[in-house]
Amino acid sequence: MKIIAMEVGVIGTNCYLVINEEKRTGVVIDPGGDADHILEKIRQKEITIEAIFLTHGHSDHIMAVDEVREATGAKVYISEADADMLTKASSNLSIYMGAGSEFKAADKFLVDGDIITAAGLKFQVLATPGHTKGGVCLLCKDTIFCGDTIFSESIGRTDLPGGSYSQILHSIKTKILVLPDELKLLPGHGPATTIGWERRRNPFLQ
Numbered sequence: 001m002k003i004i005a006m007e008v009g010v011i012g013t014n015c016y017l018v019i020n021e022e023k024r025t026g027v028v029i030d031p032g033g034d035a036d037h038i039l040e041k042i043r044q045k046e047i048t049i050e051a052i053f054l055t056h057g058h059s060d061h062i063m064a065v066d067e068v069r070e071a072t073g074a075k076v077y078i079s080e081a082d083a084d085m086l087t088k089a090s091s092n093l094s095i096y097m098g099a100g101s102e103f104k105a106a107d108k109f110l111v112d113g114d115i116i117t118a119a120g121l122k123f124q125v126l127a128t129p130g131h132t133k134g135g136v137c138l139l140c141k142d143t144i145f146c147g148d149t150i151f152s153e154s155i156g157r158t159d160l161p162g163g164s165y166s167q168i169l170h171s172i173k174t175k176i177l178v179l180p181d182e183l184k185l186l187p188g189h190g191p192a193t194t195i196g197w198e199r200r201r202n203p204f205l206q
């Protein structure tokens, strides 16, 4: 498994390309903008994209979803609780970023505990509400794609609609901190970290 991180969109969201090098397939996580850049990287790597996973429905994580879906033919996955954020500009907050953006509905839902096989890789869905109602993390091998649930020494904001401070802490403690220290965390913004580092250093978790 090879992971390529790309910072995309107006507020620098991490979009991840997860590649199965043997099969020359991959998935895209959070195509938050700069569709041309994401698609160019996919072409360069000569891979077929088999799924597009959305950790949650905020506009900075989904702005390029329709272009990437159209160009690759891949199915789009989001949790049911965040599904209307794709199709309603008022829900995905894009109206506050200058332009109301609405997208086609998702093809499939991410359900807590499900293991989805895509590009020959297994992704386990961890429901982690708190930043949004339907926020999820995706566990693949030794890596968790954690969206805006947890960041290096910080956590996702909880003051937006659907956010809850007590819920995000509960999600982190019951879904992430129960996993081994050495697992990598690849967040929706900022640098990568590990569970062990956050267990010791994250000021919100002490």
Ligand SMILES: [Zn+2]
Residues within 6 Å of the ligand: 056, 058, 131, 148
């Ligand atoms: Zn967000």
